[in-house]
Every structure is written in structure tokens, then in C-alpha cells.
Amino acid sequence: MKKIGILAFAFLLLAFSSFAAQMQSRNYKQNVIVSEGGDTTSGSSYKNSIATGIINGIVSSSSYINRLGFFHILLLADGQYCTSASQCEGGFCCSSSCASSSCPTAQGGGGGGSVAAAAGGGGGFVEPQIVKDFSVSPISIQEKLNLGATATKAITIKNTGNTTLGFALSIVTVEEFVSLSETSFSLEPGQEKSITATITGSKLGSYFGEIKIVGDQIEKSISVVVDVESQQALFDVKVDIPSAYKKIEAGEELKTQITLLNIGPARKVDVLATYMIKDKRGNIIYESSETFAVEKQLSFVKSFKLPENLPAGDYLIIVEVRYQDSFAVSSELFSVVPKEGIKVKALKPNITLLAFIVIMGLAFLFVYTLMPKIKVGSLEKCDKAIADSIEAIGKNDFLKARKLYGEAREAYIRLEPQDKRDVYSRLMELYRKLK
Numbered sequence: 001m002k003k004i005g006i007l008a009f010a011f012l013l014l015a016f017s018s019f020a021a022q023m024q025s026r027n028y029k030q031n032v033i034v035s036e037g038g039d040t041t042s043g044s045s046y047k048n049s050i051a052t053g054i055i056n057g058i059v060s061s062s063s064y065i066n067r068l069g070f071f072h073i074l075l076l077a078d079g080q081y082c083t084s085a086s087q088c089e090g091g092f093c094c095s096s097s098c099a100s101s102s103c104p105t106a107q108g109g110g111g112g113g114s115v116a117a118a119a120g121g122g123g124g125f126v127e128p129q130i131v132k133d134f135s136v137s138p139i140s141i142q143e144k145l146n147l148g149a150t151a152t153k154a155i156t157i158k159n160t161g162n163t164t165l166g167f168a169l170s171i172v173t174v175e176e177f178v179s180l181s182e183t184s185f186s187l188e189p190g191q192e193k194s195i196t197a198t199i200t201g202s203k204l205g206s207y208f209g210e211i212k213i214v215g216d217q218i219e220k221s222i223s224v225v226v227d228v229e230s231q232q233a234l235f236d237v238k239v240d241i242p243s244a245y246k247k248i249e250a251g252e253e254l255k256t257q258i259t260l261l262n263i264g265p266a267r268k269v270d271v272l273a274t275y276m277i278k279d280k281r282g283n284i285i286y287e288s289s290e291t292f293a294v295e296k297q298l299s300f301v302k303s304f305k306l307p308e309n310l311p312a313g314d315y316l317i318i319v320e321v322r323y324q325d326s327f328a329v330s331s332e333l334f335s336v337v338p339k340e341g342i343k344v345k346a347l348k349p350n351i352t353l354l355a356f357i358v359i360m361g362l363a364f365l366f367v368y369t370l371m372p373k374i375k376v377g378s379l380e381k382c383d384k385a386i387a388d389s390i391e392a393i394g395k396n397d398f399l400k401a402r403k404l405y406g407e408a409r410e411a412y413i414r415l416e417p418q419d420k421r422d423v424y425s426r427l428m429e430l431y432r433k434l435k
Contacts, residue, residue: 131161140223145201158192165215173209177226201228206331208316231409234264234326239319250310259299268295276318382411
């Protein structure tokens with residue numbers, strides 16, 4: 001009965017405070033510790049150890065031995081008997097008894113590695129695999145602008161891994177035309193961020209570069225193409241690459257479909273067409289020019305022989321058209337792949353190419369002459385801007401007049417060809433007044 005009373009008293013002490021005391025009589029001596037750890041209670045006929053934080057004591061006498069703990073969820077200390085590593089303090093290894101170290105990982109095929117140790121009761125610990133990756137959208141940006149105009153594009157970057165990534169963004173080759181709202185930031189797993197790319201038509205021509213995104217040594221890129229035309233565009237030009245030639249090998253011929261459309265004077269005029277192929281570094285791989293007499297529309301197929309030693313990568317085919325002060329440009333991306341990258345390439349019958357040319361010509365003619373573009377209010381906006389600009393000139397407010405001329409020009413390029421011819425003379429008259 002004395003033992004039971006002493007133990008009950010010790011439990012009461014634990015319930016209300018952290019306390020240490022000593023109780024003794026003629027027949028026994030007992031220490032009670034109510035704190036993390038434990039101590040030993042002994043008398044002439046027994047020995048008793050009590051623990052409060054982890055089970056690290058033994059109760060014994062000449063006729064019994066017992067391990068004592070106050071809560072089932074408490075962990076075992078070093079040297080205590082165990083059956084599983086989950087019973088040990090601090091994630092220590094269990095090998096009959098707890099040891100203050102991590103269990104060794106089995107090597108080779110015999111031990112099954114740390115996964116086998118954990119599954120088989122050996123107490124091994126498997127660290128989660130760190131995954132570093134991210135996604136970028138869009139994968140390319142292609143913008144056509146008038147000289148001096150600006151546009152914006154949203155770029156979304158998402159951390160698709162399971163660890164925090166630090167990002168650094170940079171612009172290659174097209175720094176003069178593209179700026180970013182942010183170039184350095186961090187993303188937690190699953191987090192995404194939207195960056196604004198501002199594109200400016202700083203000078204006439206077609207320019208090819210990229211935006212590089214580096215996240216913890218993982219690098220991805222967005223191709224960027226900026227086509228800049230003059231505000232006074234008397235010609236439209238369009239270059240198309242058939243799908244069969246979007247990816248070709250070095251040394252092969254790049255086939256294109258080129259269409260010129262006269263949207264200015266209703267007569268035959270001579271225009272200068274310049275062809276170029278550029279890489280992402282702005283290097284010109286190919287360049288040539290020729291002159292055409294165009295009355296309304298001219299559509300033709302043109303092939304370009306690629307150099308035999310052209311490195312694999314992305315390239316840009318460019319067509320520039322000049323007539324007086326008018327400058328128009330069109331471009332299209334294609335890829336050069338390693339020669340072993342295309343194992344089998346089917347021969348294209350001439351009839352297939354001929355059918356493609358006919359279809360493209362009819363489609364272009366339909367788009368520009370038969371099917372009205374859905375640009376509601378563009379004609380009205382152009383007419384109003386011209387009228388307001390002329391009124392501003394009459395009031396000697398040339399700053400406002402030039403601004404309104406720009407608005408008229410923006411609306412003009414979105415008009416149908418017939419509407420352009422109707423507005424052209426008034427727009428040119430306004431242009432000469434401002435000039």
C-alpha cells in the first residue's frame with residue numbers, strides 16, 4: 001500500500017507543477033522528479049525509477065521488473081528497448097534498443113536502400129526528392145507596330161516544382177525594343193507571377209531576339225519578333241512558310257509564299273523588296289533584293305538555299321517592301337534541326353506544292369478583297385480624326401493635329417482595301433499639311 005500511495009502522490013505532483021522533492025521513512029527513501037528526464041527511487045526492498053518526458057526508467061525489485069512511463073505517446077530515450085524507430089526520441093535508430101544516431105542506409109542490392117529499411121521496420125528515413133522546374137507562357141511573342149507605337153504583352157511564370165526558386169530575367173538582342181516590368185523575384189512552390197513586356201517600335205525593320213528566364217540554374221526562353229512599319233504604309237506584304245518547311249536541315253531550301261498588295265495609288269508602281277534571314281543574335285545569314293512592278297497584287301513562291309554549316313536553332317525569314325516613304329515588313333519563324341533529327345522526309349510531289357500555291361493565293365485574295373474585316377468603327381474613327389486634325393491646324397494647334405493624325409493613321413491601317421482607297425487622298429493631304 002505504501003508504494004501505491006507514493007506513486008499516486010508523484011502523479012499528483014506531475015499534474016499541477018514541475019516539482020522535485022524527497023520523501024523517506026525508516027524503511028525507504030524516495031526521490032520524485034516532475035520534469036523532463038527521470039530519477040531513481042530506492043529502499044531496502046525495492047528500486048524504483050520514474051520518468052516524465054521520455055520513458056527512460058525501470059521499476060524493479062527482487063520479484064519483478066517493469067518499465068514505467070506516464071503517457072503512451074512519450075518517446076524512448078537512448079538505450080531503451082524498442083520495436084520500431086517511431087518509438088525512439090529524435091527519429092533515432094531502433095536496433096533492439098534506441099540509439100542516438102540515424103539508421104545506416106543499406107548499400108547495393110542486398111539491403112534495399114532506405115526505402116526498404118523504413119518499410120521493413122528497420123527505421124530508415126527517406127528524404128523527399130527535391131524537384132526544380134517552372135513553366136513559361138507564352139513561348140513566343142510576335143508584334144507588328146507602326147514606327148513610334150507601343151504594345152504590351154503579359155508573361156506568366158509558374159513554379160511547378162516543390163522548392164522555392166529565385167528568378168532572373170534578361171533580354172537578348174532586342175533590348176532597344178523590349179522592356180520588362182520586373183527582372184528579379186522568387187516564387188514558392190505552386191506560385192505564379194505575371195510580368196509585363198512593353199514593346200516599342202523604335203525604328204523601321206524586323207528584329208529577332210529572346211527573353212531569357214533563369215530559375216535556380218534552369219534556363220528557358222521566349223522568342224521575340226518585332227516588326228516595325230512606317231506610319232504611311234502604301235503596301236501590305238505577307239510571307240508564309242508551308243508547314244512541311246517549318247523545320248528543315250542545314251543545306252536545304254526554305255520555300256516561302258510571298259504576297260504584295262498595293263493599297264495606295266491605283267496604278268502600277270515599282271517597289272523594292274528585300275529578303276533577309278536572321279538568327280536570335282541579330283546576325284544576317286542571308287540578304288538579297290529585287291524590284292517588282294505591282295498594280296494591285298502580286299503573289300509568288302520564293303526559295304532560299306540555307307548554308308550547309310548553319311547551326312541548329314531558330315531563325316527568322318524577313319521580307320521588307322519600300323515604295324517612296326512607305327515601308328512595310330513581314331516575317332515568319334522557322335527552325336533548323338540537326339541532320340540526324342529528321343530520319344525520314346517524304347518527297348513532296350510538285351502537284352502538292354502547286355495546290356498549296358493556288359489555295360494560298362485564293363485565300364489571300366478572299367481575305368483582302370471579298371471578306372470584310374470586322375473592325376467596327378475604324379472608318380468612322382479615321383474620318384473623325386482627319387476632320388479634327390484639320391480643324392486643329394486651322395487653330396494653329398499643330399501638336400494636337402499631329403496627335404490626331406497618328407490616330408487617323410492607326411485607324412487607316414485596319415481598314416478594308418476599298419475603304420483605304422477612299423480615305424487615302426484625304427489622309428495624304430493632311431500629311432502634306434503637317435509636313
